Amino acid sequence: MPFPDSEVDEAMGLRVMPAREFAPASAVKPLPGLADQPRRIGAITIGQSPRADVIPEMTPFFGQDVDIVERGLLDGRSAPEIQAMKPPPGEAVLVSRLRDGTEVSISAGWAREALPAAIAELEELGCYLIVLLCTGEFPGLSSRIPLVLPQRLLFHTVSALARELHLGVIVPSPLQISGATARWRPAAARVTAVSGSPYGEGRELDAAARRLAVEGVDIVVLDCMGHAMRHRALVQGVVGRPVILARTLVARVLGELLGAAPTP
Numbered sequence: 001m002p003f004p005d006s007e008v009d010e011a012m013g014l015r016v017m018p019a020r021e022f023a024p025a026s027a028v029k030p031l032p033g034l035a036d037q038p039r040r041i042g043a044i045t046i047g048q049s050p051r052a053d054v055i056p057e058m059t060p061f062f063g064q065d066v067d068i069v070e071r072g073l074l075d076g077r078s079a080p081e082i083q084a085m086k087p088p089p090g091e092a093v094l095v096s097r098l099r100d101g102t103e104v105s106i107s108a109g110w111a112r113e114a115l116p117a118a119i120a121e122l123e124e125l126g127c128y129l130i131v132l133l134c135t136g137e138f139p140g141l142s143s144r145i146p147l148v149l150p151q152r153l154l155f156h157t158v159s160a161l162a163r164e165l166h167l168g169v170i171v172p173s174p175l176q177i178s179g180a181t182a183r184w185r186p187a188a189a190r191v192t193a194v195s196g197s198p199y200g201e202g203r204e205l206d207a208a209a210r211r212l213a214v215e216g217v218d219i220v221v222l223d224c225m226g227h228a229m230r231h232r233a234l235v236q237g238v239v240g241r242p243v244i245l246a247r248t249l250v251a252r253v254l255g256e257l258l259g260a261a262p263t264p
Contacts, residue, residue: 039258040067042122042130046111047096047104048072054133057229058251063260069125073114074098074106085110092179094136095172095197097226103199105173112138119143129257133225135246137183146257150225150250155187157249158221161242162188168217169193170208170235172224180223192217198226205231209238222246 041062045051049070059068074082074096085106087093092108115138122130129146132138137151158167167188171180173195180193192215196208212220212235220235220243232245 039065040069040125040127041254041258042119042125042127043068043070043133044115044118044122044130045070045072045096045133046074046094046106046136048074048077048099050099051097051133053097053101053228054225054247058247058254061248061251061255061260063255063258066258069122069127071118071122072099073111073118074104082106092136093173093175094134095176095199095224095226096134097199101199103172103197105175108136111136112140115141119147129254131250131254135223135225148250148254148257150246153250153253154221154223154244154246155184158184158219158244159187161244162219164189165218166190166192166216168212168215168220168239168241170196170205170212170220170222170224170227172197172199172226184221184223188219196231198222198224198228198231202231202234205234206238209235213239217241220244225250 043055049072051070055068055070082104087105087107093105094108094111095103095105098104119130119141123144127145129148130143131148132150135150135154138149141147141149165188167184167190169180169184169191171177171193177193177195181191184191184193192212194208194211196205217239219241220239222231222235222243222245225247227245227247229245229248232243236243
Protein backbone atom coordinates (compact mmCIF):
# COMPACT_ATOMS: atom_id res chain seq x y z
CA MET A 1 0.00 0.00 0.00
CA PRO A 2 1.59 3.32 -1.05
CA PHE A 3 2.56 5.85 1.59
CA PRO A 4 0.65 9.14 1.41
CA ASP A 5 2.57 12.27 0.39
CA SER A 6 5.68 10.24 -0.41
CA GLU A 7 7.97 9.92 -3.37
CA VAL A 8 9.56 6.70 -4.58
CA ASP A 9 13.28 6.45 -5.21
CA GLU A 10 13.20 3.63 -7.74
CA ALA A 11 16.97 3.10 -7.74
CA MET A 12 17.14 2.56 -3.98
CA GLY A 13 13.71 1.07 -3.50
CA LEU A 14 12.92 3.65 -0.85
CA ARG A 15 9.99 5.88 -0.21
CA VAL A 16 11.18 9.37 0.72
CA MET A 17 8.96 11.80 2.58
CA PRO A 18 9.00 15.27 1.03
CA ALA A 19 10.37 18.19 3.02
CA ARG A 20 7.85 19.98 5.18
CA GLU A 21 7.78 23.53 6.47
CA PHE A 22 8.04 24.07 10.22
CA ALA A 23 6.92 27.03 12.23
CA PRO A 24 9.73 29.29 13.55
CA ALA A 25 10.80 28.70 17.13
CA SER A 26 9.28 32.03 18.17
CA ALA A 27 5.85 30.80 17.07
CA VAL A 28 5.96 27.57 19.07
CA LYS A 29 3.83 27.78 22.21
CA PRO A 30 5.26 26.23 25.40
CA LEU A 31 3.37 23.43 27.10
CA PRO A 32 0.80 24.64 29.63
CA GLY A 33 2.42 25.57 32.92
CA LEU A 34 6.06 25.60 31.75
CA ALA A 35 6.09 29.31 30.96
CA ASP A 36 4.87 30.06 34.46
CA GLN A 37 7.61 28.18 36.30
CA PRO A 38 9.72 30.42 38.54
CA ARG A 39 12.98 31.65 37.06
CA ARG A 40 14.71 31.79 40.42
CA ILE A 41 18.31 30.63 40.83
CA GLY A 42 19.59 29.59 44.23
CA ALA A 43 23.30 30.32 44.68
CA ILE A 44 25.28 28.89 47.60
CA THR A 45 28.68 30.23 48.58
CA ILE A 46 31.00 28.48 51.03
CA GLY A 47 31.69 31.90 52.56
CA GLN A 48 29.21 34.71 53.17
CA SER A 49 26.58 36.13 50.87
CA PRO A 50 26.04 38.20 48.88
CA ARG A 51 28.90 37.46 46.50
CA ALA A 52 29.12 40.89 44.90
CA ASP A 53 32.45 39.83 43.38
CA VAL A 54 30.98 36.81 41.53
CA ILE A 55 27.29 37.16 40.66
CA PRO A 56 27.53 40.37 38.53
CA GLU A 57 29.91 38.62 36.11
CA MET A 58 27.55 35.64 35.78
CA THR A 59 24.14 37.29 35.37
CA PRO A 60 24.69 38.58 31.79
CA PHE A 61 24.55 34.94 30.67
CA PHE A 62 21.19 34.23 32.34
CA GLY A 63 18.81 36.19 30.12
CA GLN A 64 15.87 38.26 31.31
CA ASP A 65 13.57 37.95 34.33
CA VAL A 66 15.85 35.86 36.52
CA ASP A 67 15.79 36.23 40.29
CA ILE A 68 18.85 35.18 42.27
CA VAL A 69 18.63 34.09 45.89
CA GLU A 70 22.00 33.81 47.64
CA ARG A 71 22.90 31.85 50.74
CA GLY A 72 26.27 31.52 52.46
CA LEU A 73 27.37 28.73 54.75
CA LEU A 74 29.00 31.35 56.97
CA ASP A 75 26.08 33.79 56.99
CA GLY A 76 25.35 34.95 60.54
CA ARG A 77 28.48 33.33 61.96
CA SER A 78 30.63 35.24 64.42
CA ALA A 79 34.38 35.71 63.98
CA PRO A 80 35.19 33.10 66.68
CA GLU A 81 32.83 30.60 65.05
CA ILE A 82 34.46 31.11 61.65
CA GLN A 83 37.90 30.78 63.19
CA ALA A 84 36.86 27.43 64.67
CA MET A 85 35.93 26.15 61.21
CA LYS A 86 39.49 26.21 59.92
CA PRO A 87 40.60 22.72 58.87
CA PRO A 88 42.88 20.72 61.16
CA PRO A 89 46.28 19.69 59.75
CA GLY A 90 45.93 17.21 56.92
CA GLU A 91 42.27 17.94 56.14
CA ALA A 92 41.19 19.42 52.82
CA VAL A 93 40.79 23.20 52.84
CA LEU A 94 38.30 25.38 50.98
CA VAL A 95 38.97 29.07 50.34
CA SER A 96 36.15 31.61 50.10
CA ARG A 97 35.27 35.22 50.91
CA LEU A 98 33.46 37.00 53.72
CA ARG A 99 30.98 39.81 53.10
CA ASP A 100 33.66 42.44 53.77
CA GLY A 101 36.00 40.94 51.16
CA THR A 102 38.26 39.11 53.59
CA GLU A 103 39.61 35.75 52.44
CA VAL A 104 38.67 32.83 54.66
CA SER A 105 39.76 29.16 54.83
CA ILE A 106 37.37 26.55 56.18
CA SER A 107 37.23 22.80 56.59
CA ALA A 108 35.97 20.96 53.51
CA GLY A 109 34.46 18.35 55.81
CA TRP A 110 32.43 20.96 57.68
CA ALA A 111 31.21 22.46 54.39
CA ARG A 112 30.02 19.07 53.14
CA GLU A 113 27.96 18.61 56.30
CA ALA A 114 26.47 22.12 56.09
CA LEU A 115 25.51 22.11 52.40
CA PRO A 116 22.40 19.83 52.52
CA ALA A 117 20.57 22.26 54.80
CA ALA A 118 21.31 25.19 52.47
CA ILE A 119 20.15 23.17 49.46
CA ALA A 120 16.91 22.20 51.24
CA GLU A 121 16.20 25.84 52.14
CA LEU A 122 16.54 26.95 48.50
CA GLU A 123 14.36 24.09 47.34
CA GLU A 124 11.62 25.26 49.72
CA LEU A 125 11.92 28.79 48.33
CA GLY A 126 10.85 27.47 44.92
CA CYS A 127 14.14 27.79 43.07
CA TYR A 128 14.23 26.64 39.45
CA LEU A 129 17.78 25.36 39.95
CA ILE A 130 20.67 25.67 42.40
CA VAL A 131 24.33 26.44 41.71
CA LEU A 132 27.21 26.00 44.11
CA LEU A 133 29.71 28.87 43.96
CA CYS A 134 32.68 26.64 44.71
CA THR A 135 34.82 24.31 42.57
CA GLY A 136 35.53 21.90 45.44
CA GLU A 137 34.48 18.27 45.32
CA PHE A 138 31.25 17.41 47.15
CA PRO A 139 30.35 13.75 46.60
CA GLY A 140 26.94 12.58 47.68
CA LEU A 141 25.07 15.88 47.37
CA SER A 142 21.55 15.61 46.01
CA SER A 143 18.59 17.84 45.29
CA ARG A 144 14.99 17.62 44.08
CA ILE A 145 15.85 20.21 41.40
CA PRO A 146 18.86 20.60 39.07
CA LEU A 147 21.99 21.09 41.19
CA VAL A 148 24.95 22.56 39.29
CA LEU A 149 28.30 21.49 40.75
CA PRO A 150 31.09 23.52 39.10
CA GLN A 151 33.84 20.95 39.68
CA ARG A 152 32.06 18.37 37.54
CA LEU A 153 31.47 20.81 34.68
CA LEU A 154 35.02 22.10 34.91
CA PHE A 155 36.65 18.68 35.09
CA HIS A 156 34.79 17.16 32.16
CA THR A 157 35.28 20.25 29.98
CA VAL A 158 39.01 20.34 30.67
CA SER A 159 39.28 16.56 30.18
CA ALA A 160 37.77 16.92 26.71
CA LEU A 161 40.34 19.58 25.79
CA ALA A 162 43.56 18.63 27.59
CA ARG A 163 43.83 14.84 27.34
CA GLU A 164 47.12 15.05 25.41
CA LEU A 165 48.25 18.40 26.79
CA HIS A 166 50.20 19.91 29.68
CA LEU A 167 47.58 21.43 31.99
CA GLY A 168 48.26 24.33 34.31
CA VAL A 169 45.99 24.65 37.36
CA ILE A 170 45.73 27.69 39.63
CA VAL A 171 44.10 27.20 43.04
CA PRO A 172 43.73 29.84 45.78
CA SER A 173 45.90 28.29 48.52
CA PRO A 174 49.27 26.51 48.64
CA LEU A 175 47.52 23.96 50.88
CA GLN A 176 45.41 22.95 47.87
CA ILE A 177 48.23 22.25 45.42
CA SER A 178 48.75 18.59 46.29
CA GLY A 179 45.04 17.78 46.15
CA ALA A 180 44.58 19.70 42.90
CA THR A 181 47.47 17.85 41.25
CA ALA A 182 45.93 14.49 42.14
CA ARG A 183 42.40 15.58 41.17
CA TRP A 184 43.40 16.90 37.75
CA ARG A 185 45.93 14.20 36.84
CA PRO A 186 43.36 12.04 34.97
CA ALA A 187 42.35 15.03 32.82
CA ALA A 188 45.66 15.71 31.07
CA ALA A 189 48.94 14.22 29.96
CA ARG A 190 50.77 16.33 32.54
CA VAL A 191 49.63 18.63 35.34
CA THR A 192 51.37 21.56 37.02
CA ALA A 193 49.42 23.13 39.90
CA VAL A 194 50.30 26.43 41.55
CA SER A 195 48.53 28.79 43.93
CA GLY A 196 47.25 32.28 43.24
CA SER A 197 44.46 33.70 45.38
CA PRO A 198 41.74 35.77 43.72
CA TYR A 199 41.27 37.72 46.95
CA GLY A 200 44.67 39.39 47.17
CA GLU A 201 46.28 42.28 45.33
CA GLY A 202 47.25 40.28 42.24
CA ARG A 203 50.98 39.82 42.80
CA GLU A 204 50.52 36.20 43.86
CA LEU A 205 48.41 35.43 40.81
CA ASP A 206 50.93 37.12 38.53
CA ALA A 207 53.72 34.99 40.04
CA ALA A 208 51.62 31.85 39.54
CA ALA A 209 51.06 32.71 35.89
CA ARG A 210 54.78 33.30 35.36
CA ARG A 211 55.56 29.92 36.90
CA LEU A 212 53.16 28.23 34.47
CA ALA A 213 54.69 30.11 31.56
CA VAL A 214 58.15 28.84 32.54
CA GLU A 215 56.75 25.30 32.84
CA GLY A 216 55.43 25.55 29.29
CA VAL A 217 51.80 24.60 29.92
CA ASP A 218 49.42 24.30 26.95
CA ILE A 219 46.19 25.30 28.67
CA VAL A 220 45.26 26.74 32.08
CA VAL A 221 42.24 26.32 34.35
CA LEU A 222 41.45 28.80 37.12
CA ASP A 223 40.13 26.34 39.71
CA CYS A 224 38.10 28.71 41.91
CA MET A 225 34.81 30.53 41.44
CA GLY A 226 36.48 33.56 43.01
CA HIS A 227 38.75 34.06 40.00
CA ALA A 228 37.30 36.83 37.84
CA MET A 229 37.49 37.89 34.20
CA ARG A 230 40.32 40.27 35.01
CA HIS A 231 42.27 37.37 36.48
CA ARG A 232 41.78 35.35 33.31
CA ALA A 233 43.05 38.30 31.27
CA LEU A 234 46.10 38.61 33.51
CA VAL A 235 46.98 34.90 33.28
CA GLN A 236 46.34 34.71 29.54
CA GLY A 237 48.51 37.76 28.98
CA VAL A 238 51.42 36.17 30.86
CA VAL A 239 51.09 32.55 29.70
CA GLY A 240 49.89 33.20 26.16
CA ARG A 241 47.72 30.08 26.19
CA PRO A 242 43.96 29.41 26.49
CA VAL A 243 42.58 29.96 30.00
CA ILE A 244 39.33 28.45 31.29
CA LEU A 245 37.49 30.54 33.89
CA ALA A 246 35.17 28.56 36.14
CA ARG A 247 32.54 31.25 36.79
CA THR A 248 31.84 32.06 33.15
CA LEU A 249 31.83 28.40 32.11
CA VAL A 250 29.24 27.68 34.81
CA ALA A 251 27.27 30.81 33.89
CA ARG A 252 27.01 29.66 30.27
CA VAL A 253 25.64 26.29 31.35
CA LEU A 254 23.11 28.02 33.61
CA GLY A 255 22.06 30.16 30.67
CA GLU A 256 21.46 26.99 28.66
CA LEU A 257 19.31 25.54 31.43
CA LEU A 258 17.36 28.81 31.64
CA GLY A 259 16.86 28.99 27.88
CA ALA A 260 18.60 32.37 27.71
CA ALA A 261 18.64 34.03 24.29
CA PRO A 262 22.08 34.57 22.70
CA THR A 263 23.65 37.93 23.40
CA PRO A 264 23.53 40.15 20.26
